[in-house]
Amino acid sequence: EDQVTQSPEALRLQEGESSSLNCSYTVSGLRGLFWYRQDPGKGPEFLFTLYSAGEEKEKERLKATLTKKESFLHITAPKPEDSATYLCAVGGDSNYQLIWGAGTKLIIKP
Amino acid sequence: DVKVTQSSRYLVKRTGEKVFLECVQDMDHENMFWYRQDPGLGLRLIYFSYDVKMKEKGDIPEGYSVSREKKERFSLILESASTNQTSMYLCASSLGQGESPLHFGNGTRLTVT
Numbered sequence: 001e002d003q004v005t006q007s008p009e010a011l012r013l014q015e016g017e018s019s020s021l022n023c024s025y026t027v028s029g030l031r032g033l034f035w036y037r038q039d040p041g042k043g044p045e046f047l048f049t050l051y052s053a054g055e056e057k058e059k060e061r062l063k064a065t066l067t068k069k070e071s072f073l074h075i076t077a078p079k080p081e082d083s084a085t086y087l088c089a090v091g092g093d094s095n096y097q098l099i100w101g102a103g104t105k106l107i108i109k110p
Numbered sequence: 111d112v113k114v115t116q117s118s119r120y121l122v123k124r125t126g127e128k129v130f131l132e133c134v135q136d137m138d139h140e141n142m143f144w145y146r147q148d149p150g151l152g153l154r155l156i157y158f159s160y161d162v163k164m165k166e167k168g169d170i171p172e173g174y175s176v177s178r179e180k181k182e183r184f185s186l187i188l189e190s191a192s193t194n195q196t197s198m199y200l201c202a203s204s205l206g207q208g209e210s211p212l213h214f215g216n217g218t219r220l221t222v223t
Binding site: 004031032034036041042043044045046049051087089091097098099100101102103 | 114153154169211214215
């Protein structure tokens, strides 16, 4: 069965303290892994798509990486405005629609 | 930028009422989706549509129906609202090709009392 698990559920960091969020997945035939950011009271906002193991993508302080079993969202020297819930979703061959993780709530303290 | 607009940010309805949630997108996207989001759970797909007048069931269609009479508009209907349908409802759209990213509205928080 296709499955996506995100960890930790919540992460509190000091401003400037780098860390990583994890998205572990089980899917037959990965079509794509997606990262989204969701601010309180808003819909998710697209960040990255990764298609194959070894692929990396960067945007400002965020860098997403992909292996055959998991993806990491690395955040370097975060700022308070990076506080949000980060969602991971996976598309596989057996299910046309995306499978979503429950998200990681990231809080960056000034 | 793609804009997906959901007609209501907050709704309070009574058990048994028929509820309409409206969603409009302005970028001529073929695909439209309705999700619900509950704490501790990932987004769950209710219904989706690839084209006008076309609809497909998602993972949790029970108690819901949809309508897509025009390409830009996708409506979610709760035939007889129940308290377990209290949730955040998110509409999204995407291009019809490959792994196009989803563009979401800001959600409708529905409370059924």
